[in-house]
Amino acid sequence: MSTFSIVIPCLNAIATLGETLDSLLTQTDRDWEALVVDDGSTDGSWALAATYAAQDPRIRPMRNPGRGPSAARNLVIAEGRGDIIAFCDADDLWAPEKLTRMRRAFADTRADAVFARIAFFDGRGTRTVSTVPGGDLTVPMLMGENPVCTMSNLAIRREVFVASGGLDTTMVHNEDLEYLIRLAATGYRIRGLDETLVYYRTSPTGLSSNLDAMRRGRSAALATAARHGFAPDARAEAIHLRYLARRALRTDAPAHEALRLAFGGAMTSPSGFFSDLKRGGLTLACAAAAPLMPRRLRRALFSH
Template identity: 25%
Template sequence: MKISVIVPCYNQAEYLDECLQSVLNQTDMNWECIIVNDGSLDNTHEVAKKWLAKDDRFKYFKKDNGGVASARNFGISKTEAEWILPLDADDKIAENYLEKAIESIKKGYKIIYCKAEFFGETTLPFHLKNYSYKQLLKENLIFVSAFFRKQDWEKVNGYDETFTFGYEDWEFWIKLLKDIPDEEVLRLDFTGFFYRRKEMSRDIWINKNKLEKQRTLADIYYKHAEIYHKNFGVYHDLINSNEELRYERDELKKKTDTLLRKIRKNSISKLLFKLIEKL
């Protein structure tokens, strides 16, 4: 049984060696690793070429920039392997992750992942709640580096390439796991995935950019509205509308605070404010 590790890379050359070394270190030998250069402007090309010379299980493709979802889809389309493991170019995996996953694949599990830790700027456990599909609809419970079958990826038309700012992995799991029973999803009881924390990354950026985050979440909810209605009914609509109202309130407060600061800077306005305060 061959597993294809898909490594999309966009301007991550400085981390690529560490990522690919973690693949080369695998105790199970029956793998291939497809590196997809997604239009990088750094020296990704030169770094990747070195790995082709080290081991012929590494394969390399270069494409125009289209985002991480596009790069993953491109890489998966190039493999004939039955099982897929995405791995971002700045992350890494434990040396026995593939071996443990294959043992579980043979037992009939359809999705396999593990415990995880942050490394880099932060070195802490990556805490995720226990899996259930209903809980997955509320929040992402599975990081991108989990094992799945290529045929399931084909069935759901891969990653949605319109999700360029983030959450493309969560949206992928929502549609992929819709028809897979909870008991066929397994989290291995060991730490096998290491997620690099940097000063700025896509997940940090989108969490700071509330407007883009709200739009992306709305896209997920609307795209899978039937599933959300089935699981949460009208209650979900109320929660969603409340979140939108809270966001609008926060935005209005920001604009009001900015306007008040500008008014207070004006000398005449300062005098008026003092008179008002004395009333």
């Protein structure tokens, strides 16, 4: 039995999967297994995972075609052997000390789940990292901006993941937010480490085509919060709109989309939108300038 079960959902990730698996092989804590769960790839991802598995038996390719990333992650309940579950997407990277730091964090028995800072990178470099709030995550905090940012940044005790029922497999967007709200609302303690351990690969595409799906996912997450007695306020909504505006600025979304989101957030709750004065001010200023910027320049400024 390993200490860590790492789950990697995979769908046509041939361009990045090798780098992701290499980042696992450089971990300073070597007591892990990795479940590479293929969702029906047609690009050679399965063959690549099998090649890595032939070289290192800790890597276990599995097929789960057409069921989506949440079902892939939930497969660890039946197939995982580790006491701690850590998630990693097939295009993200981990710092070599990631699992060593997780082991140390879980030595505190009061921690049910742990995350850290992430660095945004485009495959070449990074300039921006996320922030980690002090104290345990709360539902009101999560309804504003999710500091975990990505499932690649979450590790959780196996018994907690099993008891909580895993991820909602009917959701495509914001399923991680819904799950974190469910954890926090039912009393589990989610703690942050103020160090950068995950590198999140940004993409210049996606927001314009999935914005409606993201909204539906957020609505489902907020419905979960409501069932536990939590309702979002104007401040939380403004912070969320600020997050979406920043994401719009670093993708191929129409330039007016970022302005609409930023202006909406500032009007919804000025105190929420400018709760981080630098972030709020820069977002609003750049959203206003975005229609005048060439798309390449806009992406260069916000893709990290």
